[in-house]
Amino acid sequence: MLTGTSRLAGILGWPVAHSRSPRLHGLWLRRHGIDGAYLPLPVRPERFADAVRSLADLGFRGANVTIPHKEAAFAVCDQVEPSAERAGAVNTLVFRDGRTCGSNTDGFGFLANLRDGAPDWRAEAGPAVILGAGGSARAIAAALLDAGCPRLTLVNRTPARAESLARALGGPVEVADRAPLGDAALLVNTTSLGMQGQPPLEIDLAPLPTGAVVADIVYVPRETGLLAAARARGLAAVDGLGMLLHQARPGFAAWFGAEPVVDAELRDVVGGDIPTR
Ligand SMILES: NC(=O)c1ccc[n+]([C@@H]2O[C@H](COP(=O)([O-])OP(=O)(O)OC[C@H]3O[C@@H](n4cnc5c(N)ncnc54)[C@H](OP(=O)(O)O)[C@@H]3O)[C@@H](O)[C@H]2O)c1
Structure with missing residues (x-):
C-alpha cells in the first residue's frame, strides 16, 4: 500500500525493461514492510540530466543508473564518492539536502x-588475475586493491585498454597477455565470454593453486563453464548473480532506511528464471 509519504527510487537506463532491479528492491520493500516503491525509469541519453533533476524535484530519494548513463551520471552529481571516482562511473544516486x-x-x-561465497578468501593472501578491462573490471580491480590485494594482473583482448586501466588504477597492477595462474589466489572473469549467446571462455585452470578462488561476474547462465570447471577442480567458485544482489544493498539502505540481506529467497526471486547452464 502506497501513501502520500511513500519513499520513491528507481533505475534509470535505456532500455531498462530487462532490469532485474525492480524485482530485487520490490522483494526487500515487501519484506521490510516499507511504504515505498522502486520503479523502472526508461530515459533517453539526451534527456538524462533533465530526468535526474526532475526526479529530485519530485521527491525521489535517489536512483540506480545503468547502461548507457553510468558515465553521464558523473556530470550531474554535486558530490562523487571515492568509489565512483575509482570506478570511473556512477551507478547509485542519492538526493540529499538539495544535492545529488x-x-x-x-x-x-x-x-x-x-x-559470502568464499569465506576463507583474504585479499592479502595473494595476487589476483582479472580477465577483462571494461567498466566492471575497473570497479572490481579498484575494490581489490583497496581491500589489500598485493598484486593484480589484467589480461584483456585489447591490451591497450588494460594498459590504460592499469595507469588509471595506479598501484601494483600489471598487464599480461596470458593469465599468470601459478601463484594466483583469485581469478575473476569480467569479460562477457561465457555469457549466453557469447563465445565460451577458453582457459585451463590446472595451474591454479589448490586454495585459489574463481569468480565469474557473468550470471546468464548462473553456472558458467568457468565456474563448472573450477568446481570440477575442487576450487571455490563464486557466481555473478550474488554480485548483482549485493551491489543493490547500499542504495536500498540510503533510500529506504533499512539494511537488506541477500539470501536464497532473493536469489530465487531475482534469478530463478535464469538458465542454470
Ligand atoms: N554480476 C554483476 O553484477 C555484473 C555487473 C556488471 C557487468 N556484469 C557482466 O560482466 C560482463 C562485462 O560487463 P562490463 O560492463 O565490464 O562490459 P564492458 O565494459 O563492455 O567490457 C567488456 C569486456 O569483455 C571483453 N570482451 C568482450 N567480448 C570479448 C571477446 N569476444 N573475446 C575476449 N574478450 C571480450 C572486452 O574486451 P575488449 O576491451 O578487448 O573489448 C572487455 O574487457 C557482462 O557480461 C555483464 O553482463 C555483471
Missing part, C-alpha cells in the same frame, strides 16, 4: 559476494 550524491557499488557488491 553519486557512488559506485559494483566493487562493494563484488567483494561482499566473494566473502
Whole structure:
C-alpha cells in the first residue's frame, strides 16, 4: 500500500525493461514492510540530466543508473564518492539536502559476494588475475586493491585498454597477455565470454593453486563453464548473480532506511528464471 509519504527510487537506463532491479528492491520493500516503491525509469541519453533533476524535484530519494548513463551520471552529481571516482562511473544516486550524491557499488557488491561465497578468501593472501578491462573490471580491480590485494594482473583482448586501466588504477597492477595462474589466489572473469549467446571462455585452470578462488561476474547462465570447471577442480567458485544482489544493498539502505540481506529467497526471486547452464 502506497501513501502520500511513500519513499520513491528507481533505475534509470535505456532500455531498462530487462532490469532485474525492480524485482530485487520490490522483494526487500515487501519484506521490510516499507511504504515505498522502486520503479523502472526508461530515459533517453539526451534527456538524462533533465530526468535526474526532475526526479529530485519530485521527491525521489535517489536512483540506480545503468547502461548507457553510468558515465553521464558523473556530470550531474554535486558530490562523487571515492568509489565512483575509482570506478570511473556512477551507478547509485542519492538526493540529499538539495544535492545529488553519486557512488559506485559494483566493487562493494563484488567483494561482499566473494566473502559470502568464499569465506576463507583474504585479499592479502595473494595476487589476483582479472580477465577483462571494461567498466566492471575497473570497479572490481579498484575494490581489490583497496581491500589489500598485493598484486593484480589484467589480461584483456585489447591490451591497450588494460594498459590504460592499469595507469588509471595506479598501484601494483600489471598487464599480461596470458593469465599468470601459478601463484594466483583469485581469478575473476569480467569479460562477457561465457555469457549466453557469447563465445565460451577458453582457459585451463590446472595451474591454479589448490586454495585459489574463481569468480565469474557473468550470471546468464548462473553456472558458467568457468565456474563448472573450477568446481570440477575442487576450487571455490563464486557466481555473478550474488554480485548483482549485493551491489543493490547500499542504495536500498540510503533510500529506504533499512539494511537488506541477500539470501536464497532473493536469489530465487531475482534469478530463478535464469538458465542454470
Ligand atoms: N554480476 C554483476 O553484477 C555484473 C555487473 C556488471 C557487468 N556484469 C557482466 O560482466 C560482463 C562485462 O560487463 P562490463 O560492463 O565490464 O562490459 P564492458 O565494459 O563492455 O567490457 C567488456 C569486456 O569483455 C571483453 N570482451 C568482450 N567480448 C570479448 C571477446 N569476444 N573475446 C575476449 N574478450 C571480450 C572486452 O574486451 P575488449 O576491451 O578487448 O573489448 C572487455 O574487457 C557482462 O557480461 C555483464 O553482463 C555483471
